[in-house]
Amino acid sequence: MKQINIAIVGTGPSGVYCGLQLIEEFQKTGSNAYSITFFDPLPTLSTILPTGNGRCNLTFAEEDFKVFASNYPRGEKFLYSIFSRYLTRETIEYFEKIGIKTFIQPDNRVFPVSQSAKTVRTQMISALKKGISVKFCQKIVKNPEELDTYDVIVLATGSKDRHSLAERFGHSVIPLVPSLCGLKVKDKGANFPTGVSIHTQNEGLIFTHVGISGPEIFRISSINAKKAYPYDIEIPILNPDKVLEALNETPKKSFGNIISEFIPKSLTKYLFEKYGINYDKQGAHAKKEEIEKLQNLIFTVTGPDGKGEIVHAGGVLLDEVDKNCHSKINKKLWIIGEALDIDGFCGGFNLQNCWSTAAIAAQDIVQRVIQNP
Ligand SMILES: Cc1cc2nc3c(=O)[nH]c(=O)nc-3n(C[C@H](O)[C@H](O)[C@H](O)COP(=O)(O)OP(=O)(O)OC[C@H]3O[C@@H](n4cnc5c(N)ncnc54)[C@H](O)[C@@H]3O)c2cc1C
Known part of the structure; x- marks a missing residue:
């Protein structure tokens, strides 16, 4: 089988989780003919460090996917299909597998037992480094042409991509406005x-x-x-x-x-x-x-109030991706996490959007490349 070269743009929670899930999915197929290259000018997972005031509110304990999705003023209906396949249980199981034990607070918010976003970051990076071929390229991607040599491209650029890579790939981006702010x-x-x-x-x-x-x-x-x-x-x-x-x-x-x-x-x-x-x-x-x-x-x-919003409403128009976050405009492209026009309330909902869209995209990518080598 030909080697599959995957580029993930963005090493925030969604990009890194997608890399981890790709490693899992390739492992299930028994294939190791793949490479993952991450692009980001920032240190890997630096955006997870301030989450939950440094404690990292990983997710919210709610099993009903519709109830879970009702916590997203933007993206609720789109997330039904994603959450019906991958939600809190799968996320917690995976984190436990890579050594991140979790607990549920009385208000149902889920945190790592370490209560430390730093530890979550360290554990996720060390799991990533166990992948067959993972490379890091500390640079901004400004144009789609820079990624021409890759078979699969995942955009996990969050909501602060000043170069609007998604737009350069031909996608419509709903203007970004602050949400979860004073x-x-x-x-x-x-x-x-x-x-x-x-x-x-x-x-x-x-x-x-x-x-x-x-x-x-x-x-x-x-x-x-x-x-x-x-x-x-x-x-x-x-x-x-x-x-x-x-x-x-x-x-x-x-x-x-x-x-x-x-x-x-x-x-x-x-x-x-x-x-x-x-x-x-x-x-x-x-x-x-x-x-x-x-x-x-x-x-x-x-x-x-200008004191630094927690997330942004806006992002890639959801009509332009399918239920697996696969672009309807560019066959090589998947878009995940906060780069999509999805944002939720406080309580672990924004990170769960990252984990779920990343995992579903990873499953879809591996299925497609295995079926059409
Ligand atoms: C203070 C704070 C506290 C928070 N606490 C919580 C919490 O406890 N629980 C929760 O659920 N959510 C929380 N959130 C929200 C959560 O952090 C975000 O929803 C999440 O980080 C989004 O992840 P992402 O990977 O999609 O994007 P990001 O984390 O924004 O990562 C995107 C990455 O892509 C890179 N990038 C962008 N464009 C390019 C490009 N062109 N080329 C290369 N790289 C590029 C960026 O440098 C960045 O590293 C918090 C947010 C903040 C600000």
């Missing part, structure tokens, strides 16, 4: 409670110098990533039934102090000032419309 808000007004954090009815939120941030805001920024600025948001922070209960129990207590039982005092003071409500009046005199106003945080968002 937000700037308009008219913060006096006494904005900078530094204060709260647990909303969903997740955590922190007030910053320019607006709001934290997991709840990342989620909102992701859902609204493609929306034009400015836009309005409403975040539930108080349960009106519980507030009414407290008002009835202690009607003589000040309205402000009653609300401060539920949210930090500085936030209460800020909201009372914003809505012109008297902090010191007795709870018995609180009006229904005042309680309604306090129920939600309401802001006009003017843009991302």
Whole structure:
């Protein structure tokens, strides 16, 4: 059988995992007539180091592929087929096989037992080096012609490819916009409670110098990533039934102090000032419309806070790849990971997109080259 030369552009999580899965798939066929060459100006897997604040949130423990895919504001339907074939179980099994033991947190996020992205990187690189023929070329690929000598090309360029290699291969790229980021808000007004954090009815939120941030805001920024600025948001922070209960129990207590039982005092003071409500009046005199106003945080968002987004919405148009991430435009090409127009919420979803698209592409590549040598 002729030697198959494979180029993988990008040594982020998706590129490296694709290399590892290619090694697995070739091993199953008993063939070692292949070579893998990685191209990237950055050190291998350097983009995995900051993940999960250095702890690397590898994935999310959920077996139902449709429920899993519902965590992707972009890519949900496309991922059904991919996730139905390769999801958390397969990923965890593979990581265990290469010595990365994992555990599930109470919130279902999956981390390595080492709680170290550095260790994950070391283990993945050492598994890669056990491959038959793996080479690393520390350079940027600017043009498709540079890869003419390869039989198979995998684009795993993430969302920051300044040379837009996918476009040069003839693909349409949906413009990139920040997702999972903090937000700037308009008219913060006096006494904005900078530094204060709260647990909303969903997740955590922190007030910053320019607006709001934290997991709840990342989620909102992701859902609204493609929306034009400015836009309005409403975040539930108080349960009106519980507030009414407290008002009835202690009607003589000040309205402000009653609300401060539920949210930090500085936030209460800020909201009372914003809505012109008297902090010191007795709870018995609180009006229904005042309680309604306090129920939600309401802001006009003017843009991302510029503090470094975690992922980007946008990327290669999903209609231009098949269910195995194989390009419909160039037969030699597969596109995986964040280079595709796929992005998910925080919780391990973005890395799982990398692992699953990489594994499915690797299976497809090996099947094709074995069937059509
Ligand atoms: C601070 C932070 C924390 C995160 N934490 C988590 C987390 O805990 N869990 C989670 O699921 N997700 C997390 N993410 C998201 C996750 O890191 C990304 O989704 C993931 O890295 C995407 O992997 P990728 O391989 O597709 O692309 P990337 O990681 O972006 O890698 C692409 C690589 O391609 C290279 N490249 C690009 N263009 C070219 C070219 N023309 N020629 C050669 N090389 C090229 C780049 O240099 C880069 O190394 C986090 C992201 C950030 C920024």
